[in-house]
Each structure stands twice: as structure tokens, then as C-alpha cells.
Amino acid sequence: MSSLLSLSLVALGARKVLGDCVSFGMDFQNGGNYFQNSLSNDNFTFVSQFEGCQNDTAYNILVDPEGDQTECSDTNLLPSDTNQLSTCPIEKSQLYSGDWAVLVISNNGDSGQPIAYERDFSLSVGPQSTSTYTPTVTASATITPLVNVTSTATDTTVTTLAPSTVTSAKVTRNPTITVTPSRVTSTVTKALLTLKVTQYSLSIVPVTKTVTASCKRPVRASKHDPVARIVPTVGPMAKKFSAKYARDYDLNNKAAYVQERKERLAGRAPDPQPLVVTDTNTVDWVTVTSTSTAPATTATVTSTSLTTATATPAPITVLSGTTVAPPVTVTAATPTRVVTRWLIATTTTTKALRYTYTITATTTPSASASACLQVGGMLW
CATH class of the missing domain: 2.60.40.1220 (Immunoglobulin-like)
Known part of the structure; x- marks a missing residue:
């Protein structure tokens, strides 16, 4: 030198x-x-x-x-x-x-x-x-709203009164009285429709991906x-x-x-x-449910409204001046009716949502670190 x-x-x-x-x-x-x-x-x-x-x-x-x-x-x-x-x-x-x-x-x-x-x-x-970065996991769920429409049908029960007595010409007859028993009502329950409701359960599946540190x-x-x-x-x-x-x-x-x-x-x-x-x-992660609404389902339920009416029979004519035989009582058939009650059945299905999140783990081989150091670089 x-x-x-x-x-x-x-x-x-x-x-x-x-x-x-x-x-x-x-x-x-x-x-x-x-x-x-x-x-x-x-x-x-x-x-x-x-x-x-x-x-x-x-x-x-x-x-x-x-x-x-x-x-x-x-x-x-x-x-x-x-x-x-x-x-x-x-x-x-x-x-x-x-x-x-x-x-x-x-x-x-x-x-x-x-x-x-x-x-x-x-x-x-x-x-x-x-x-520390805490990921946020978003689960998508779809709900179907139910619109309930109720219509009313009127069912009238008629009660027949006892006949009145009038005096007529002198004739002997045996009057007939018809007795109608009270109507028997039976109720039947039917499913108008079945709603399928989906419940969502979210499980997070962390996947670790290992990458080699880059040299800047x-x-x-x-x-x-x-x-x-x-x-x-x-x-x-x-x-x-x-x-x-x-x-x-x-x-x-x-x-x-x-x-x-x-x-x-x-x-x-x-x-x-x-x-x-x-x-x-993953316990620390924030979970958010993103809910979307499907077209509404309309269910129409018909209900029966019960009313009572009174029927007045025609008068019975009795002949005066003679002995009137006892009236003959005839029992009519018992009236029946069936009231249908509608219900909406619900079935629930659980749908498991699996969310896969990739966690990147950076590894730094000694050879890579040494090579990066030689050029004055920074590992990241």
C-alpha cells in the first residue's frame, strides 16, 4: 500500500x-x-x-x-x-x-x-x-319471514223453540213434536304448512401456512x-x-x-x-353474522266464528172440545259439525358453517437471513 x-x-x-x-x-x-x-x-x-x-x-x-x-x-x-x-x-x-x-x-x-x-x-x-391482529369471522345466514293472513268463516247454531198452541176446528189429532238434539261439535287440527327453519353453528378451522421470510x-x-x-x-x-x-x-x-x-x-x-x-x-376472534332476507312465505289460516240463532216453529193446531191425544215426540238426528283448526308446524335443521382462516407463519432459515444480511436487506 x-x-x-x-x-x-x-x-x-x-x-x-x-x-x-x-x-x-x-x-x-x-x-x-x-x-x-x-x-x-x-x-x-x-x-x-x-x-x-x-x-x-x-x-x-x-x-x-x-x-x-x-x-x-x-x-x-x-x-x-x-x-x-x-x-x-x-x-x-x-x-x-x-x-x-x-x-x-x-x-x-x-x-x-x-x-x-x-x-x-x-x-x-x-x-x-x-x-396483535385479531381476525373477524363473518357467517352468512338467510331467514324467510312468515306473513300470517287470517280469514273468518261464520258458523250459525240454530235453536228451535217449543211450538205454540192454537185452537182450531173440532178434530182429534195426534200432534207430532220434533225434538232436535243439540249439535255435537268435533275439532280437527291440521297443519296448514311446515316451516323449515335453519339454525347456523359456526366453527372456525385455522390453517397455518408457513412461508419463508422475504428479504427487502x-x-x-x-x-x-x-x-x-x-x-x-x-x-x-x-x-x-x-x-x-x-x-x-x-x-x-x-x-x-x-x-x-x-x-x-x-x-x-x-x-x-x-x-x-x-x-x-380462535376464541379471541370476533364473529359477526351477516343476515339476508329471502322472499316472504304467506300462510292463510281460516278460523270459524260461532253464532247462535233462534228458530220459531209453526204453531200446532189443537181442536177444541175434544180430547187431545198426547203429542208424539220424534227425535231428529243429532246435527254434527267439524271445526278445523289450522296450525303452522316448524322443523328446525342445524347447518354447520365451517370457516377456514389461514394464519401465515413466517420462518427464517439461517441461510436466508445470512444472505439478506449480506446485501443490507431487511427480513419481513
């Missing part, structure tokens, strides 16, 4: 544009804000891409909100436009909310111009919040990383920087750097992203 003195001159001297070799942030980009799960024991990683660089290695440094630096794994500058993963010896559970930065430093080969870039971003660190790949930043504003204090580059330039640039003052970066990234901390999961306990 060529002398590192030129690197210090470029990084800490006049802020001119560096050579054609540039770096881009992938998963963490300059000026961005991101959430990190404090419950994760995974190491913090970040992915970079490079363009226009020589065959060399980039040294990567993570800078925390207090300005303290941690050396991360090196990345290659070639091939161009290829994801390069750097892993830091700090777990996500050790992170905390604030303004962080990544330094990318390299000699850029023997013939290239050295680079020193800085990637500033904000982290919001906390436990992954969980939002990041889109590369439209602009490359800006020139570094901080002097590295860890790694192989730390000893090569000139103390003279460090004093002139006044960047070894952590407090001044932290304040300046805080002002640049003010107000960028996001809220934690909620993780939505489906409640798999």
Missing part, C-alpha cells in the same frame, strides 16, 4: 472533492434514521458499495453518539457496485438512541487517490413493539458519502494521521464533533416499527 500521509492531507486538509473512488451506504445511508431492536443479540452490521476504486481494502469505523470509535471488519473496494458487509464487535442490544456515524477510509491502491468518507445517521433503539433489499443512496469530518482514533489509520493537521482541523475534539453532528441530524429519530402478528387463539 502507498504512503498514508496523503490520506491525512486529503481527509484533514482542504475540503476538496476526492478522487473518482466513492462509497455509498446501502442499509444505513447518510442523513437517514433507523430503528434497531434492543432485544437482538446480533452484531451491528452495515453494507457499502464502491465505485471507481482500485484493488484495495477499506477500513471501517463505527462512531457512537459520544464520539467514541469502534473498529469494524474491513471491506474490499472491488468489484464495483457490489455489496460489501462490515461487522462491528457490538451487539444491537448494546446500541442506544442517538446520532451515529461510519468512517470509510482507504489508500485506494498504489495508484489511486486515498479516500476518507463519513456516513452520519440516527438510530432509535428499543424493544421491538408488537401489534435496500435501494442505494443517490449520492455518495461525504468527506469525513472526524479523525480516526482506532485501527491502522489512527497512527498515520498527522497531529498537526488534526490540530488545525480541530476534529480530535469529540465534544465539538458530537455537537456539530447533532445539529446536522436534529429531529431525525424515528419511532420503533411495530411487528404485527395474528392472534392464533
Whole structure:
């Protein structure tokens, strides 16, 4: 590798544009804000891409909100436009909310111009919040309304009075009295119609479908990383920087750097992203019955109205002056009638509704997680 003195001159001297070799942030980009799960024991990683660089290695440094630096794994500058993963010896559970930065430093080969870039971003660190989704199950039921129409028929019972007696010419006769017994009424009950009523019982059949987590790949930043504003204090580059330039640039003052970066990234901390999961306990699910109405069924019931009427028979003529024989009583046939009473019979059928709901369970094979991490993606 060529002398590192030129690197210090470029990084800490006049802020001119560096050579054609540039770096881009992938998963963490300059000026961005991101959430990190404090419950994760995974190491913090970040992915970079490079363009226009020589065959060399980039040294990567993570800078925390207090300005303290941690050396991360090196990345290659070639091939161009290829994801390069750097892993830091700090777990996500050790992170905390604030303004962080990544330094990318390299000699850029023997013939290239050295680079020193800085990637500033904000982290919001906390436990992954969980939002539970409770499905709503809708059961469809159809009801048939009954319209009841009642018609009335009148049935009259006639009562015959005892005949009156009148005097007529002198003749002897035997009068006949006809006695009609009271009418006997019998009642017959018949089913006008039978209504078939359907009761619905709902059973939920949960089906679990397992899918592999998808990797949401990041889109590369439209602009490359800006020139570094901080002097590295860890790694192989730390000893090569000139103390003279460090004093002139006044960047070894952590407090001044932290304040300046805080002002640049003010107000960028996001809220934690909620993780939505489906409640798999079907007892908790909300059930709703959607009822539709079929055309109405009309049932006409005829009822009998009983009335009483009095019949006056013709008078009996009695011959005066003679003995009147006792009247002969004749019993007429007993009148009968049948009153039909109509009822509406009901039969109930229970119809079981089976509602199948698919619960998607996401599995993350270690190989898929590793491949997604390599490109700076996010599993979801």
C-alpha cells in the first residue's frame, strides 16, 4: 500500500472533492434514521458499495453518539457496485438512541487517490413493539319471514223453540213434536304448512401456512458519502494521521464533533416499527353474522266464528172440545259439525358453517437471513 500521509492531507486538509473512488451506504445511508431492536443479540452490521476504486481494502469505523470509535471488519473496494458487509464487535442490544456515524477510509491502491468518507445517521433503539391482529369471522345466514293472513268463516247454531198452541176446528189429532238434539261439535287440527327453519353453528378451522421470510433489499443512496469530518482514533489509520493537521482541523475534539453532528441530524429519530402478528387463539376472534332476507312465505289460516240463532216453529193446531191425544215426540238426528283448526308446524335443521382462516407463519432459515444480511436487506 502507498504512503498514508496523503490520506491525512486529503481527509484533514482542504475540503476538496476526492478522487473518482466513492462509497455509498446501502442499509444505513447518510442523513437517514433507523430503528434497531434492543432485544437482538446480533452484531451491528452495515453494507457499502464502491465505485471507481482500485484493488484495495477499506477500513471501517463505527462512531457512537459520544464520539467514541469502534473498529469494524474491513471491506474490499472491488468489484464495483457490489455489496460489501462490515461487522462491528457490538451487539444491537448494546446500541442506544442517538446520532451515529461510519468512517470509510482507504489508500485506494498504489495508484489511486486515498479516500476518507463519513456516513452520519440516527438510530432509535428499543424493544421491538408488537401489534396483535385479531381476525373477524363473518357467517352468512338467510331467514324467510312468515306473513300470517287470517280469514273468518261464520258458523250459525240454530235453536228451535217449543211450538205454540192454537185452537182450531173440532178434530182429534195426534200432534207430532220434533225434538232436535243439540249439535255435537268435533275439532280437527291440521297443519296448514311446515316451516323449515335453519339454525347456523359456526366453527372456525385455522390453517397455518408457513412461508419463508422475504428479504427487502435496500435501494442505494443517490449520492455518495461525504468527506469525513472526524479523525480516526482506532485501527491502522489512527497512527498515520498527522497531529498537526488534526490540530488545525480541530476534529480530535469529540465534544465539538458530537455537537456539530447533532445539529446536522436534529429531529431525525424515528419511532420503533411495530411487528404485527395474528392472534392464533380462535376464541379471541370476533364473529359477526351477516343476515339476508329471502322472499316472504304467506300462510292463510281460516278460523270459524260461532253464532247462535233462534228458530220459531209453526204453531200446532189443537181442536177444541175434544180430547187431545198426547203429542208424539220424534227425535231428529243429532246435527254434527267439524271445526278445523289450522296450525303452522316448524322443523328446525342445524347447518354447520365451517370457516377456514389461514394464519401465515413466517420462518427464517439461517441461510436466508445470512444472505439478506449480506446485501443490507431487511427480513419481513
